[in-house]
Amino acid sequence: MKLIRTTIALLALASSAVSAMAFDREHKSLGQTFADTNCSWCHGPSLQGFTTAPRLAGQKAEYIQSQLLSLKSHKRDNPLARQVMWGPAGTVTPEVARELGAYFSSLDAEAANDGRRELAGQGQGIYQNGSAGANIPSCAVCHGPDGQGAGAIPRIGGLSYAYVKRQLEQWGQGYHASAAFPMPAVARQLSAADIDAIASYLSFVR
Amino acid sequence: MIAVNVKSVLPAAVLAVVVSAAAWAEDNAGPPVSGQELQAKLQYCKTCHGVSGQGYSGASPIPRLAGQQTEYIENQLLAFTDKRRENIYMFNVAHVLSPGMRTALAKHFHDLNAPPSASASKELAPAGKKIFEEGVPEKEVPACASCHGADAKGNGPFPRLAGQSAGYIVRTLTNWDKIRGKDPANPDNSAIMQPVIHGLTPPQIAEVAAYLDYLD
Numbered sequence: 001m002k003l004i005r006t007t008i009a010l011l012a013l014a015s016s017a018v019s020a021m022a023f024d025r026e027h028k029s030l031g032q033t034f035a036d037t038n039c040s041w042c043h044g045p046s047l048q049g050f051t052t053a054p055r056l057a058g059q060k061a062e063y064i065q066s067q068l069l070s071l072k073s074h075k076r077d078n079p080l081a082r083q084v085m086w087g088p089a090g091t092v093t094p095e096v097a098r099e100l101g102a103y104f105s106s107l108d109a110e111a112a113n114d115g116r117r118e119l120a121g122q123g124q125g126i127y128q129n130g131s132a133g134a135n136i137p138s139c140a141v142c143h144g145p146d147g148q149g150a151g152a153i154p155r156i157g158g159l160s161y162a163y164v165k166r167q168l169e170q171w172g173q174g175y176h177a178s179a180a181f182p183m184p185a186v187a188r189q190l191s192a193a194d195i196d197a198i199a200s201y202l203s204f205v206r
Numbered sequence: 207m208i209a210v211n212v213k214s215v216l217p218a219a220v221l222a223v224v225v226s227a228a229a230w231a232e233d234n235a236g237p238p239v240s241g242q243e244l245q246a247k248l249q250y251c252k253t254c255h256g257v258s259g260q261g262y263s264g265a266s267p268i269p270r271l272a273g274q275q276t277e278y279i280e281n282q283l284l285a286f287t288d289k290r291r292e293n294i295y296m297f298n299v300a301h302v303l304s305p306g307m308r309t310a311l312a313k314h315f316h317d318l319n320a321p322p323s324a325s326a327s328k329e330l331a332p333a334g335k336k337i338f339e340e341g342v343p344e345k346e347v348p349a350c351a352s353c354h355g356a357d358a359k360g361n362g363p364f365p366r367l368a369g370q371s372a373g374y375i376v377r378t379l380t381n382w383d384k385i386r387g388k389d390p391a392n393p394d395n396s397a398i399m400q401p402v403i404h405g406l407t408p409p410q411i412a413e414v415a416a417y418l419d420y421l422d
Contacts, residue, residue: 029381054308094226108279128294129294129295129298130295130298130299132250132298132299132300132301132302132303133302135246135247135249135250136250136417137250137253137254137279138295138298140265140295141254141262141264141265141266142262142264142265142268142293143265144264144265145265148265149265150263150264150265153264153265182252182254184246185249185253186253189250
């Protein structure tokens, strides 16, 4: 009797583990399944994000991976990261990070369009040209002329104005990025007006 | 297309470039810059070119500067400023630099060391080595080593190529005429590369680039 009970218990455990691990009934990818259950609450059902939780849709896969792992290691330490993301990121394995990166990068992205329109032109100037006199590099050299990113460098075109502004301000305040170089140093070079303009411009970039 | 016997013309061309460059270098060494100014500017350069000047694969390949010939760096900064070499980002960087700053930056990057890029397809490297050392005689492409050195570390105005990223080399050679010598009224050293540009096929460019990508 004990053997039968044990066997039934083991079988039940195994089958539930298998179905949780691989596909659900509608054959969604592991990334989508994980995101639907864990990420969409804050980042939105289509992962377009809003001011507090950034857009994940259309983001570079390598960047998603590196950020999830840096949240898990607590390298990325701004207040919202600490309060909201450190907990969930603790459960992320490198395999899950890879799956989520693949899933998010496959999604269409929409521009937030929530910046200050009157600053967009100025923001574009700083984004494309930097300011050699003030030692501000052109963002476009790494992030691309259309903010599309490359490899582990994030796509920043179309991200929410409030989000980009906050990231740049917080690096200037001493919070850490996943990599010590170069972004915190770049952000420290920027004035409040520069940040306002860049964040505004980027929010409109498709 | 002018038919030129490269073998006979090359030594004279090389001599002309080196002699004029030496004279130029004496006239143009600027006054020194303050340590603080230099550090701020270096951090700015390194944002894109890397903490060790090793280059980076950004939206497009950003070249390695570590171990580069000082004369070459200074020449390029002037070429960007004069728009003889076309690059909107580097024009912004270069045209605000004083002569003293150019000299100081060039020296700093020359003194840096970094491992080679080592990211290209390794199987192309042996064919690339042959082209580097022997050129392509039937297409009148001289051996790269004759100007860039047997170790590809360059000489005076001839840039170091050792350890440079294959992506950057391929892009540079492929787009040479779109980027270099852009002021017809002021032809510059970039003209010396014409036989190479017109003689090498795209596969050969990829092979040479792969060879240099791994060279220490």
